[in-house]
Amino acid sequence: MAEVQLVDVEKRYGDFLAVTRQNLTIKDGEFLVLLGPSGCGKTTTMRMIAGLEEITAGNLLFAGERVNDKAPKDRDIAMVFQNYGLYPHMTVADNIGYPLKLRGVDRKTRTARVQETAEKVELGALLKRRPSELSGGQRQRVALARAIVRTPKIFLMDEPLSNLDAKLRVTMRAELKHLHHELGVTTVYVTHDQMEAMTLAHRVAVMREGRIVQLDTPKNIYSEPADLFVASFIGSPPMNLIDGRISGGRFEAPGVSLPVEATDRDKVVMGIRPEDLELTDPASAPISGRVYALELTGDSTLVTLREQGSSICARGPADFEAAINTSCGLAPKPGARTHLFDKDSGQRIDA
Amino acid sequence: MNRKRIYWWGERAVLVLVSCIVLFPILWMFLTAFKRPKDAYSLSLDFSPTLSNFVTVFSDPWNLGDMVLNSAIVASVTVLIAVPCASLAAYSFSRFRVRGRKFLFFLILSTQFIPAVVIVLPFFLMFRTLGLLDTRIALIVVNLAIVTPFVIWMIKGFIDAIPTDSEEAAMIDGASRLRVIKDIVLPMAAPGILTSSIFCFILTWNEFLFALILTRRDAVTLPVGLVSFRTERGDLWELMSAAGVMITVPIFIMALLIQKHFTRGMTAGAVK
Ligand SMILES: Nc1ncnc2c1ncn2[C@@H]1O[C@H](COP(=O)(O)OP(=O)(O)OP(=O)(O)O)[C@@H](O)[C@H]1O
Ligand SMILES: [Mg+2]
Numbered sequence: 001m002a003e004v005q006l007v008d009v010e011k012r013y014g015d016f017l018a019v020t021r022q023n024l025t026i027k028d029g030e031f032l033v034l035l036g037p038s039g040c041g042k043t044t045t046m047r048m049i050a051g052l053e054e055i056t057a058g059n060l061l062f063a064g065e066r067v068n069d070k071a072p073k074d075r076d077i078a079m080v081f082q083n084y085g086l087y088p089h090m091t092v093a094d095n096i097g098y099p100l101k102l103r104g105v106d107r108k109t110r111t112a113r114v115q116e117t118a119e120k121v122e123l124g125a126l127l128k129r130r131p132s133e134l135s136g137g138q139r140q141r142v143a144l145a146r147a148i149v150r151t152p153k154i155f156l157m158d159e160p161l162s163n164l165d166a167k168l169r170v171t172m173r174a175e176l177k178h179l180h181h182e183l184g185v186t187t188v189y190v191t192h193d194q195m196e197a198m199t200l201a202h203r204v205a206v207m208r209e210g211r212i213v214q215l216d217t218p219k220n221i222y223s224e225p226a227d228l229f230v231a232s233f234i235g236s237p238p239m240n241l242i243d244g245r246i247s248g249g250r251f252e253a254p255g256v257s258l259p260v261e262a263t264d265r266d267k268v269v270m271g272i273r274p275e276d277l278e279l280t281d282p283a284s285a286p287i288s289g290r291v292y293a294l295e296l297t298g299d300s301t302l303v304t305l306r307e308q309g310s311s312i313c314a315r316g317p318a319d320f321e322a323a324i325n326t327s328c329g330l331a332p333k334p335g336a337r338t339h340l341f342d343k344d345s346g347q348r349i350d351a
Numbered sequence: 352m353n354r355k356r357i358y359w360w361g362e363r364a365v366l367v368l369v370s371c372i373v374l375f376p377i378l379w380m381f382l383t384a385f386k387r388p389k390d391a392y393s394l395s396l397d398f399s400p401t402l403s404n405f406v407t408v409f410s411d412p413w414n415l416g417d418m419v420l421n422s423a424i425v426a427s428v429t430v431l432i433a434v435p436c437a438s439l440a441a442y443s444f445s446r447f448r449v450r451g452r453k454f455l456f457f458l459i460l461s462t463q464f465i466p467a468v469v470i471v472l473p474f475f476l477m478f479r480t481l482g483l484l485d486t487r488i489a490l491i492v493v494n495l496a497i498v499t500p501f502v503i504w505m506i507k508g509f510i511d512a513i514p515t516d517s518e519e520a521a522m523i524d525g526a527s528r529l530r531v532i533k534d535i536v537l538p539m540a541a542p543g544i545l546t547s548s549i550f551c552f553i554l555t556w557n558e559f560l561f562a563l564i565l566t567r568r569d570a571v572t573l574p575v576g577l578v579s580f581r582t583e584r585g586d587l588w589e590l591m592s593a594a595g596v597m598i599t600v601p602i603f604i605m606a607l608l609i610q611k612h613f614t615r616g617m618t619a620g621a622v623k
Contacts, residue, residue: 052519072522085520089538098534099524146524 002063002153002186003028004049009058011044011210018044020210021058028063029184033197033218036207037233042190043082045207046156049188051075062153078147080160082190084139086131086146092118093127096145103150117149120175122168136163144172148179155187161196173199194236198222206230223337228346231271231339237302239271240312243343251340255307258286258332260340267343274302276336277314285329287312291322305330377599383592391588404593415594418576422598425487425572426555429494433502434548438540441506442532446515456507459500467497467560475564485567493565494555502551509543510536549605556602573598 004026011019019041026032034042047053048060051072060068067075078099087095094101097114105113118124121141131139140163147155160176161169177200180187191197197204198218205215206229214226225231231239244253245266251258253270260270282288289305289312296302301320304313305328314330322328332338340349383391385400408415443449444456474493475484483489513536521531537544559574566575573594580591 050523052522071527072519073525073527077523079520079523081516081520083516085514085516087517087521087535098521102525102530143520146520 003061004154004186004188005059005061005064006045006049007059007061009045009048009060010056011041011048011053012056018210019048022210022212024205024212024215026186026188027202029186031180031187031189031200031202033201033204034188034190034207035192035194035197035204035233040207041210042207043158044210046079046158046188046190049154050077050079050156076153077156078150078152078154079156080140080143080147080158082158082162084131084143086139086142088131090130091127092123092129092131092134092142095131095142096127096149099146099150113149114145117145120148121145121172137165137168140164141172151183151185153186155185155189157187157189159190159192162192169193169196176200194234206233224348225271225339226348228269228271228341231341235273237274237313239273239339240277241341242270242272242310242312244268244270246340251338254310255289255305256287256312258338260338262340262349268349269341269343271339271341272332272336274313274315276333276338277312277330278333279303279314279316279320280329280331282327282329285331287330288327289330290325291328292324294320294322294324303328380592380595380599383589384596386589386592388587388589404589405597408590408593408597413576413579413590413594415573415576415597418571418573419597421487421490421570422556422572422574425490425494425570426552428487428491429498429555430548430552432491433495433499433551434506434544437499437502437547438506438537438544439532440503441510442536444503445507445510446518460504462496462500471560471564474561478565484565485570487570489565490558490562490570490572493561494558497558497561498551498554501554502547505547505550506540506544509540509547512543513539546609549609553602553605556598 006022006024009019009022009024010017022045034045036042044053048055051067051070055068059066062075087098090098093111093114096117097110100110100113114127115124118127121144123138123141123145126134126138131142134142140160144157144160147157147160157176161172164172173196180200189196189200201218203215204218204221205212206221207213208229214221214230216224221230221234225234225239228241232241242253242256244251244256245264246252246260246262246268247264249259249261249264251260251268251270256270258270262268277287287305289307291303292306292311293304294301295304296318298318300318301316302313303316303320303322304311312330341347342349382396384404385402386398387401387403390398407413444452478484478486478489483492517535517539518531521535522528526534557574558572562570562572562575563578566572577591577594577598580587580594
């Protein structure tokens with residue numbers, strides 16, 4: 001168990017800056033999720049923490065001690081690799097048991113531990129197989145089991161559930177949550193799945209082009225995105241972002257006229273989440289348009305309206321029905337949040 | 352007949368023709384090895400086979416047994432030294448991004464561009480000074496110098512093909528670099544290393560020029576021994592063929608072994 005600190009950490013590949021002056025403190029026992037589009041430097045950040053990638057500049061501290069030059073094997077880390085990194089010449093059991101073997105755990109304890117861990121990831125029946133005889137999802141679970149077979153100081157998990165089916169993913173997510181509760185090991189976790197991020201994380205770091213753009217609790221990231229990038233990245237379906245301007249205490253855009261508490265200005269983007277909108281009578285609605293598409297998602301219907309080329313999406317009741325092209329109205333639910341951003345800088349405008 | 356069939360038959364015909372051209376001398380050598388001297392020059396396949404040639408070459412004055420032993424010792428020791436060294440060197444060249452790495456690798460390969468005849472005299476003088484002429488040690492040293500760069504290059508190819516992911520995983524799991532090599536790299540590169548070993552053995556086994564110049568009586572190897580069947584009384588083809596069979600058979604067996612391993616990949620399943 002340890003606090004992990006990145007101080008002005010930078011990674012260059014030749015001229016290319018993969019991670020830019022990263023400052024990040026992961027508290028002892030914290031579950032931190034790295035979220036961001038492909039290529040933004042999540043894996044690179046992890047690999048630097050693991051010691052697999054040389055740090056170009058800056059310091060990496062574990063529990064206050066500088067570890068830049070410490071070999072990976074001395075960092076007491078367990079990692080799930082994005083592309084698994086299994087040992088193809090070993091059986092599943094030997095793969096999972098290898099970290100224990102290296103620590104001189106005797107064969108009997110090892111076998112028991114491996115069996116127990118394999119059960120957790122539902123691989124109990126496949127222990128004698130080789131990695132080449134497994135499906136992608138099974139391989140990924142071997143990689144996961146190999147990481148959680150022992151209790152390290154730090155867990156690094158690079159999209160550990162990306163290749164599992166929806167059901168198994170939920171099961172494994174709960175398993176990881178429980179494991180973290182039980183062991184309280186500092187964990188850095190990369191995912192593209194927002195549900196995973198929201199349910200597992202104490203804090204989420206949203207990254208873009210090698211920088212952290214927002215670091216906060218899942219709740220705050222969701223309810224108070226720092227800029228347009230985070231606003232559009234978090235949430236599914238994504239937040240509606242409407243170009244317009246503020247005049248006379250109202251946000252004005254084609255088909256939209258909403259009271260806001262902000263001073264008048266041009267070039268404003270308003271954000272409002274689909275789940276914060278409800279369907280109302282078109283005549284008096286602050287937002288109106290024609291029905292463009294209806295998508296039933298199970299517990300609700302996503303209603304997309306179009307007005308002068310811009311579309312806006314709302315989450316309506318599952319039994320909502322309307323013909324395409326009929327006009328329809330939307331209004332923010334009572335107590336719903338709207339977000340205002342500066343169009344040029346992308347930054348949040350706080351009232 | 353359509354085009355495809357014509358191609359199919361054409362391809363077979365060429366393959367058969369080339370095989371015949373390549374295999375015929377070898378077949379002829381095998382036949383001659385079992386012929387009596389009087390049949391050696393005849394083209395007829397109608398002769399009564401005998402093993403007497405083999406008895407002759409293994410007894411005085413030819414003593415092929417000594418040469419087999421020399422060849423076997425020189426080739427084996429060369430492989431035993433060259434392959435472990437080359438494996439470690441190949442791993443380093445493949446994995447460590449050291450300054451000047453490419454140039455160093457080029458230097459090692461460039462030794463292969465030097466024709467043997469150019470350096471055989473310096474080697475002769477060197478070993479004469481050291482009093483090592485006509486010894487197996489001299490042959491082993493020379494063969495190591497010839498073969499090691501080649502084996503490094505060959506094994507590097509195999510190691511390059513192994514993804515680094517498994518190695519990185521092992522280091523995270525707590526393995527030192529040497530442990531990674533032992534537990535992960537060697538098992539995965541084993542077919543390649545075995546292939547290279549056999550290649551190395553064959554090269555050394557067949558080496559002629561240096562052995563010819565550096566040996567006289569005690570350390571003579573099989574290829575050099577073969578020449579001694581060209582006597583003032585003419586070429587003793589049946590004996591030469593019998594000795595040729597002795598050289599060829601071990602190589603045949605090894606070639607078969609290589610073939611089996613060439614087809615087997617060891618890296619499947621490591622990554623997505
Ligand atoms: N060895 C390398 N040499 C040069 N550039 C690299 C190297 N490794 C990564 N990069 C670059 O660094 C950037 C960050 O890569 P990284 O693997 O960290 O992305 P990521 O956030 O993990 O993406 P993904 O979600 O697709 O896994 C990318 O633009 C990538 O092209
Ligand atoms: Mg990645």
